[in-house]
Amino acid sequence: xxRYAIAKGKSYSYVLQLAVSLGQLYGCLVYFITAILEGxxxxxxxxxYYSYYVGANGWWVLIxxxxxxxxxxxxxxxxxxxETTKTKKKIR
Numbered sequence: 001x002x003r004y005a006i007a008k009g010k011s012y013s014y015v016l017q018l019a020v021s022l023g024q025l026y027g028c029l030v031y032f033i034t035a036i037l038e039g040x041x042x043x044x045x046x047x048x049y050y051s052y053y054v055g056a057n058g059w060w061v062l063i064x065x066x067x068x069x070x071x072x073x074x075x076x077x078x079x080x081x082x083e084t085t086k087t088k089k090k091i092r
Contacts, residue, residue, distance in 0.1 A: 011078075014074045014075055015075065017067055017071045018068055018072065021071070025061065025068070031057070
């Protein structure tokens with residue numbers, strides 16, 4: 001559904017993208033918190049720890065954050081347009 005909305009340029013595509021991105025961020029949060037509570041023992045070498053645990057998993061946080069930020073800006077801009085239009089109609 002999300003791919004269809006994006007491909008067709010539907011107005012609700014930003015809401016769907018925001019919801020999916022927030023779900024991904026929640027999953028990453030659960031993953032990282034679970035790892036910390038279990039002792040965070042991913043590798044004996046710090047290179048493997050930072051390259052695997054931080055580097056490889058960082059993309060799963062960075063990309064949804066960027067998408068969420070973009071969607072939030074688009075949704076806020078659309079809400080401002082609606083508010084401006086309502087205000088102009090009330091004045092007339």
